[in-house]
Amino acid sequence: MKFWRKPLDLDQLEIPHGEIHIVKDRCKGCAFCVEYCPKDVLELSDEFNIKGYHPPYVKNPDQCLFCRLCETICPEFAIWVTEKQKEVKKVES
């Protein structure tokens, strides 16, 4: 992760990571989550779901910072994020 300025307490900070769950058959392909994800984690897939829409898939799973914007902005209640269990991850400076 890039910082425009290095925080002084960088060693103590722990950046949360999220795991994204998608119910593909509930998706109606509006692409709000893809458009408004601040880290470009999601992308529309080429496959069709049971309704004939293109559901998103997780392109960069490591980039997700657990901001839960996709969960909030999804009109279909089809996507949600859970916090990944901490694996003692330290930020590389």
Place this chain on the structure above:
Amino acid sequence: MNETLTKEMGVIEEKHPMENILRMDRIPHIWCPTCGIGIAVTSFAIALEKSKIPLDQVCVVSGIGCSGRVAGYVKLDSFHSTHGRAIPFATGLKLGNPKLKTVVFSGDGDIIGIGGNHFIHSARRNMDMLVLCINNFIYAMTGGQLAATTPLTANTSTSPYGNYETPFNLPYLADSCGAVYVARWTVLHVRRLANSITEALNKKGFSFIEIICPCSTIYARRNRLGSGLDLMKFYHDNSIIKHGANTKELDIGFQQKIIVGKFVDRERPTFLESLNDWNRKVFGDKFKEYGGPDDGD
């Protein structure tokens, strides 16, 4: 059926965090792809969680229309009332049991068009309720007729050459009728909308939040505005956050800048408070304060 299939296949291992507020057996809902009402429901659910009001003390009343469906999808005490009569029903609920927190979740055609009279009188009396008005500028469920909020020059099925009627300015209407909390957000401002609903839920009196919502199937199609995603991008580029703005200046033109924010936040005695105060003044000690059916004897 699709959901049960996936459940049998064991794909869904964990539950959606909002399952305690939604009736999941009724999901997927009937709203069109890229409709914003689902986002408003999510914001409402987040606000309910944040405000820490017990769920058995909240009730949701809806009228008719696309957003009238909300009452069927939330797992709270809810009622789907007749067209325009969501606010009178909520008034009755509140007076019958003043401990309830009543929320009216309905559309612009229902609250302002058909039930406009009920709206202004509830605001005048300062009934203790929260009104969430989904504004999509059109009567969407019945085929796109001209609504009281349709901006000038917009095309609808009953104004095929463009609209020439001046629309309502909803925050100004609510402010001048005496609402204690008036705000306007688009569905793109999800976090601010959730915070605003939390604030309004904890406020006593008539709170009004206008939620501007994309309607891709009717409004955007008739006016050639693209998909719902294009409307969201339009909101992103053209909404200006201006807290405390003069409500007179909040008119929405066709595809013009939208001023959003919290405009009014004031204190006024609510209907029940004034009722108790006045009767105590008139009858003295003989009067027993009204606080619900199960207090006192």
